[in-house]
Amino acid sequence: MKLSLLSSAVLGVAAVNALEVIEAKGNKFFDAKGNQFFMKGIAYQLTPASPVPRSHIRVDDPLVDAEQCSRDASLMKTLGANCIRVYHVDPSKDHSKCMATFADAGIYTLIDLDTFDTYILPNDPWWNQTQHDRYAEVMDAFIDYDNVLGFFVGNEIIAMANQSQAAPFIKTASRDMKAYRDKKGYRKVPIGYSAADIAELRPMLQDYLTCGGNPADNVDFFALNSYEWCDPSKYETSGYANLQKGAENFPVPIFFSETGCNVPGPRLFDDQDAIFGPEMVDHWSGSIVYEWIEEANHYGLISYGPKVEPTVTGKNIEGEFTRAGTPTPVSPDFYNLKSKWATITPKSVALADYKPTALSTRDCPTSTASGWLVNGNVALPTVGETYSGTFTPAPTASNTDTAGNAASPSSTNNPAPVNKEIAGMSAGLVGVMLFFTFWL
Numbered sequence: 453m454k455l456s457l458l459s460s461a462v463l464g465v466a467a468v469n470a471l472e473v474i475e476a477k478g479n480k481f482f483d484a485k486g487n488q489f490f491m492k493g494i495a496y497q498l499t500p501a502s503p504v505p506r507s508h509i510r511v512d513d514p515l516v517d518a519e520q521c522s523r524d525a526s527l528m529k530t531l532g533a534n535c536i537r538v539y540h541v542d543p544s545k546d547h548s549k550c551m552a553t554f555a556d557a558g559i560y561t562l563i564d565l566d567t568f569d570t571y572i573l574p575n576d577p578w579w580n581q582t583q584h585d586r587y588a589e590v591m592d593a594f595i596d597y598d599n600v601l602g603f604f605v606g607n608e609i610i611a612m613a614n615q616s617q618a619a620p621f622i623k624t625a626s627r628d629m630k631a632y633r634d635k636k637g638y639r640k641v642p643i644g645y646s647a648a649d650i651a652e653l654r655p656m657l658q659d660y661l662t663c664g665g666n667p668a669d670n671v672d673f674f675a676l677n678s679y680e681w682c683d684p685s686k687y688e689t690s691g692y693a694n695l696q697k698g699a700e701n702f703p704v705p706i707f708f709s710e711t712g713c714n715v716p717g718p719r720l721f722d723d724q725d726a727i728f729g730p731e732m733v734d735h736w737s738g739s740i741v742y743e744w745i746e747e748a749n750h751y752g753l754i755s756y757g758p759k760v761e762p763t764v765t766g767k768n769i770e771g772e773f774t775r776a777g778t779p780t781p782v783s784p785d786f787y788n789l790k791s792k793w794a795t796i797t798p799k800s801v802a803l804a805d806y807k808p809t810a811l812s813t814r815d816c817p818t819s820t821a822s823g824w825l826v827n828g829n830v831a832l833p834t835v836g837e838t839y840s841g842t843f844t845p846a847p848t849a850s851n852t853d854t855a856g857n858a859a860s861p862s863s864t865n866n867p868a869p870v871n872k873e874i875a876g877m878s879a880g881l882v883g884v885m886l887f888f889t890f891w892l
């Protein structure tokens with residue numbers, strides 16, 4: 453509120469609707485008035501058009517251009533969105549106008565802390581002071597905006613079943629960023645991870661990031677990029693029933709940080725009925741639909757103009773698409789989502805009535821032949837540590853799987869959606885990561 457008012461005074465924009473800050477309690481999100489918050493979100497950033505060297509990626513921060521934010525925010529409000537996810541920001545830029553614009557439209561933001569050249573690499577993971585400091589700069593740049601709802605320490609760092617050795621580095625990044633937040637006396641903005649939906653690692657990754665019994669070591673939320681539900685589908689056959697099984701009474705909030713399969717199309721967004729319906733609403737906190745801007749992967753809900761010839765270059769043209777301008781709804785997907793969200797008012801619980809007594813604790817999974825490589829509760833890497841090929845058990849290791857099936861793969865009913873997310877959103881980022889792996 454403080455900053456919104458300040459920026460509105462400085463910029464002369466109309467009076468702002470201050471948004472209540474949101475915090476996590478148990479496995480739910482609540483605003484400062486005690487109302488439960490569910491995400492009806494939109495992914496708001498373009499993927500890099502092609503793999504480019506790590507040090508040369510264009511930082512395309514969508515929270516800098518105030519006019520563009522204003523055009524997009526107003527149409528998102530019409531759509532019924534209440535939050536956006538932004539994957540990469542440049543902490544040296546001024547975000548105040550965009551943040552105020554989104555706040556005015558009733559829209560929260562989830563920000564990834566890794567900048568384009570600091571995210572954790574999967575095959576040869578490390579976590580060092582440079583990464584720590586760059587993540588911290590992003591937090592410093594955004595912490596004072598009341599409409600920041602969460603920070604991610606990574607997006608799909610583990611993109612393949614054989615990369616789970618990166619998990620302790622993800623957990624370390626989250627632990628260190630939470631410690632930094634608390635040391636600075638910052639508002640307790642939830643900090644978590646956005647995972648690729650990899651059948652062989654489910655539910656071990658989500659359990660691992662919340663196991664061990666020390667809340668300071670654990671993520672504040674777990675989010676999943678899942679493209680399992682392709683319309684027309686149903687709760688039982690889509691794979692969601694299986695995801696729900698793993699999310700039952702999860703210890704921290706869990707939500708979809710990307711969703712919205714687009715094959716065969718048109719997208720009906722019927723998965724929203726399930727996410728906000730009786731089977732899942734008590735356990736999930738909503739979803740972020742992939743994505744706002746139409747580009748090569750055809751997930752866009754809006755477009756800034758028709759596709760152009762590959763030879764055409766110019767300001768805001770990249771990868772054959774115009775990347776700024778007046779947003780025009782992509783039909784019928786935009787309208788399908790708008791009508792869908794308009795019908796949905798999730799059953800919520802007030803903070804005053806919420807007793808998180810049914811929450812589970814998760815045991816640290818033991819390693820499995822099918823791919824989970826981290827055996828039990830291992831000592832978290834320290835700043836400066838690079839993966840050495842093994843992990844040592846944490847002093848308080850608990851390798852006993854008292855939860856029975858919690859440590860075994862649950863993918864039998866819904867085999868191998870491993871590549872769905874790669875075919876979808878992450879083609880760009882995964883390609884970039886693979887490229888780096890070779891390039892470095």
Ligand SMILES: *[C@@H]1O[C@H](CO)[C@@H](O)[C@H](O)[C@H]1NC(C)=O
Pocket residue numbers: 580581582583
């Ligand atoms: C962290 O790792 C990166 C990549 O190897 C390197 O460029 C940077 O200098 C390292 N930072 C520190 C403090 O060692």
Ligand SMILES: *[C@@H]1O[C@H](CO)[C@@H](O)[C@H](O)[C@H]1NC(C)=O
Pocket residue numbers: 612614
């Ligand atoms: C991991 O899996 C991918 C895809 O199956 C494969 O190409 C790669 O070689 C594997 N990496 C290792 C280190 O086994």
